[in-house]
Amino acid sequence: MKRILRNCRVYDGTGNSWYEADIAISGERIERIGNVAGFTAEEEIDVQLLAVAPGFIDIHTHSDNAPFVPELSKGKILQGVTTEVIGNCGMSAYPVNPANAHLLKQYVSSIFGEIEWSWHSLSEYAKVCSSMGMVTNLVPLVGHGAVRIAAMGFEKRPPTTKEMETMKQLVAKTMEEGAFGLSSGLIYPPGVFCSTEELIELSRVGREHGGIYATHMRNESDQVVEAVEETIAIGRSAAIPVQISHHKAAGKQNWGKPKITVAMIKQARANGIDVDMDLYPYTAGSTLLSALLPPWCHEGGVQEMLQRLRDPEIRQKIANDMECGIPGWENIAKNAGWDQVFIASAKYRKELEGKSMKDIARERGQDPVTALCDILIDEEGIATMVIFMMSEDDVRFIMKQSETMIGSDGIPDPGKTHPRYFGTFARVLGHYTRDEKVLCLEDAIRKMTSLPAKKLGLQDRGMIREGSFADLVVFDPNIVADAATYDSPSETAIGFHHVFVNGTPIVRDGEFQLVKKGRFIKKA
Numbered sequence: 001m002k003r004i005l006r007n008c009r010v011y012d013g014t015g016n017s018w019y020e021a022d023i024a025i026s027g028e029r030i031e032r033i034g035n036v037a038g039f040t041a042e043e044e045i046d047v048q049l050l051a052v053a054p055g056f057i058d059i060h061t062h063s064d065n066a067p068f069v070p071e072l073s074k075g076k077i078l079q080g081v082t083t084e085v086i087g088n089c090g091m092s093a094y095p096v097n098p099a100n101a102h103l104l105k106q107y108v109s110s111i112f113g114e115i116e117w118s119w120h121s122l123s124e125y126a127k128v129c130s131s132m133g134m135v136t137n138l139v140p141l142v143g144h145g146a147v148r149i150a151a152m153g154f155e156k157r158p159p160t161t162k163e164m165e166t167m168k169q170l171v172a173k174t175m176e177e178g179a180f181g182l183s184s185g186l187i188y189p190p191g192v193f194c195s196t197e198e199l200i201e202l203s204r205v206g207r208e209h210g211g212i213y214a215t216h217m218r219n220e221s222d223q224v225v226e227a228v229e230e231t232i233a234i235g236r237s238a239a240i241p242v243q244i245s246h247h248k249a250a251g252k253q254n255w256g257k258p259k260i261t262v263a264m265i266k267q268a269r270a271n272g273i274d275v276d277m278d279l280y281p282y283t284a285g286s287t288l289l290s291a292l293l294p295p296w297c298h299e300g301g302v303q304e305m306l307q308r309l310r311d312p313e314i315r316q317k318i319a320n321d322m323e324c325g326i327p328g329w330e331n332i333a334k335n336a337g338w339d340q341v342f343i344a345s346a347k348y349r350k351e352l353e354g355k356s357m358k359d360i361a362r363e364r365g366q367d368p369v370t371a372l373c374d375i376l377i378d379e380e381g382i383a384t385m386v387i388f389m390m391s392e393d394d395v396r397f398i399m400k401q402s403e404t405m406i407g408s409d410g411i412p413d414p415g416k417t418h419p420r421y422f423g424t425f426a427r428v429l430g431h432y433t434r435d436e437k438v439l440c441l442e443d444a445i446r447k448m449t450s451l452p453a454k455k456l457g458l459q460d461r462g463m464i465r466e467g468s469f470a471d472l473v474v475f476d477p478n479i480v481a482d483a484a485t486y487d488s489p490s491e492t493a494i495g496f497h498h499v500f501v502n503g504t505p506i507v508r509d510g511e512f513q514l515v516k517k518g519r520f521i522k523k524a
Contacts (some may be wrong), residue, residue: 001503002041004028005474008052013463015442023052028080028503033466037486050497053445054464055082055471056425057139059452060214060245060278060407064087064093065112066134072412073135074512075422079482079493080473081408081444082501083137083461083521085452088245089216090145090185095170096120097150104149106302107189109382110288110345111411121308122177126520133516135506137471139456140522141214144175144184144202145191156193156263156299163394171205176236178522180456181211183245186218186227187291187330189298196230203238210457210523219330221250221389228261232268232275241274243455246285246409247398248390251335255391258398265403274456278407279398281427283390284486286344286409286418288382290376292333294321302381309373319369332387333357338368340388342486345415347382349375353416354487357385384411386418386486396438405452406444421490423482426493430481441477460522470503 004289005023010033012019019300024039032039049131058076061084075138076084086092091108096119119125122140129138151166152159159167171182179514182202185191203213213234217227228244244265245318249257268275290298290305297305297318308314325331333341339358346352352360352375361371377385398404406428410421425448432438437446453462460468475494492512504517 001043001482002039003203004036004039004041004044005052005472006044006046007049008047008462011053011442011445012465015446015450017442018051019469020049023464023472025500025503028469030464030466030468030470033464045498047400049498050474051441052472052474053080054449054462055473055499055501056080056448057083057085057452057458057462058408059243059405059455060088060409062088062091062409062411063136063138064108065115065133066136066138066412067129068115069412070133070135070514070516072414075412075490075492076136076497077506078496078512079423079426080475080496080499081136081425082471082473082499083139085139085141085180085456087141087143087179088183088214090143090183090188090191092141092143092146092183093117093151094119094122094125094142095146095174100149100153103153103301104146105148106381107145109302110298110384122174122179125180126522130520133517134518134520136501136518137513138518138520139458140179141181141183142171142179144182144194144199145188147171147202148190148194154190154299154301156296158195159198164198166458168205170239171202172209175206175211175523179211180523181214182206183214185216187216187230188288189295192295192298196234198243199234200237203234203240207238207240212243212455213238214245216245220248221254221330221335223328223330224249224254225260225264226258228264231325232264232273235268235273235275241455242276244275246275246276246407247279248285249394250285250332250389253395257395262398268377269403270414276403276405277398278405279395279419280407280409280424281395281399281432282418282420283392283395284386284388284418286384286386286411286420287388289343289372289385290381292341292372294326295319295329306377306381309377315369315373318373321368322369331366332389333453336387336389342386343375344386344417345413346375347379349378350415368503382416384413384415396432399432399438406446406448410418417489419482419484419486422484422490422492426480426495427482429477430495434477434480457523458521470500472500474498
């Protein structure tokens with residue numbers, strides 16, 4: 001179908017100043033920009049000088065289950081997101097070794113929920129997603145955690161020579177099937193058990209196939225500087241472009257450290273190492289509730305973890321380790337405080353959602369560690385949390401950097417999830433750009449469009465130009481805003497009039513239509 005968007009105020013994604021133009025769309029692509037005289041269209045839409053930008057690319061998501069819960073994509077589309085990068089933090093649904101498939105399913109269960117698995121490879125997973133249809137485009141990474149589980153389960157040791165070779169073959173095969181890079185989650189098992197050398201070897205394979213290395217670093221709090229050093233070293237040694245996921249400094253004692261880490265990133269770039277970062281615009285994070293536990297608790301997988309939590313002596317050891325710390329371990333609960341840890345989603349005990357661990361423990365007459373262990377057992381390990389631990393000044397500082405992209409880190413979850421899934425991009429455009437003037441609108445859009453597209457090597461997306469896919473968002477910069485809050489995290493953003501995915505309107509006059517025109521994009 002052919003359409004014309006009339007009277008557009010075009011923000012083309014490059015960071016350049018806007019200009020007025022008409023945009024002609026033919027099928028999935030932009031055919032003409034500017035003078036569209038002679039272009040015959042079945043439909044014309046007068047956008048009345050509203051902002052028209054490329055569809056936003058969410059570079060860091062956990063929307064791996066989006067095709068299975070398409071109605072939740074409303075939260076992304078209604079803030080202009082048309083493309084989502086999945087397989088982050090070392091967690092991907094592929095590759096699958098049938099012998100260890102149960103371990104991988106348990107590993108990503110908090111993201112995927114209760115769905116039937118019928119795939120073993122990225123190619124097979126992509127076919128399943130495509131057959132179901134997708135609202136947004138999906139761009140895959142291959143997770144180091146999934147690769148390690150396939151090769152050696154949840155073993156807390158270095159890989160053997162044979163296991164290392166298996167991992168390298170799995171990364172190579174998944175890259176050949178279309179992955180855009182390798183991701184790691186180094187606070188989660190089994191990533192927490194790996195060495196820098198292991199990551200370098202696997203990243204070299206990713207580099208051979210033109211991929212990037214995206215990492216949830218080993219530490220984002222007391223040792224965040226050392227974690228950035230390790231990340232830069234991986235980029236240098238593997239000669240691979242690096243993406244630091246959701247960069248932050250967690251815990252009051254670490255606020256201000258981004259001034260050090262950002263300087264390190266800029267120096268690395270000056271030295272020829274391609275390092276960038278992304279950020280979500282909130283002072284609270286969200287992840288698996290089990291991430292509060294010491295690393296040794298996770299050895300062997302979820303079921304062995306749950307078995308340990310039933311042992312009173314082991315619970316005491318957990319309490320001691322959480323109070324005293326373990327060298328090199330990011331002790332999230334100690335950094336934030338139990339009053340800052342809130343249950344976001346629970347599989348069975350929905351009444352816990354939105355409550356702090358401190359309040360839950362008090363209501364139960366327990367200490368927080370005992371309450372944590374009981375909840376994880378009751379929920380079969382499937383629970384997530386929201387945790388307040390960052391400085392607003394640090395968020396603003398990181399956001400302003402030219403190397404920073406915007407990523408929601410959101411999970412399509414029907415629980416009392418983090419508001420970032422429904423609000424990230426609208427919050428940057430409204431609160432931080434229009435109201436607080438942290439960014440100008442052109443640069444805010446660049447961070448959501450051409451910058452991630454270039455990082456990924458994503459062809460024909462991220463900029464408004466003739467021949468590109470017609471992923472477009474039409475919004476009012478004067479009223480755009482996030483409505484999602486921690487108390488009501490599923491409120492959709494306001495100010496978005498139209499959103500097109502591959503030339504088809506999914507949002508018309510502010511109304512979401514459950515139309516599946518997204519693509520599963522594979523790296524060429």
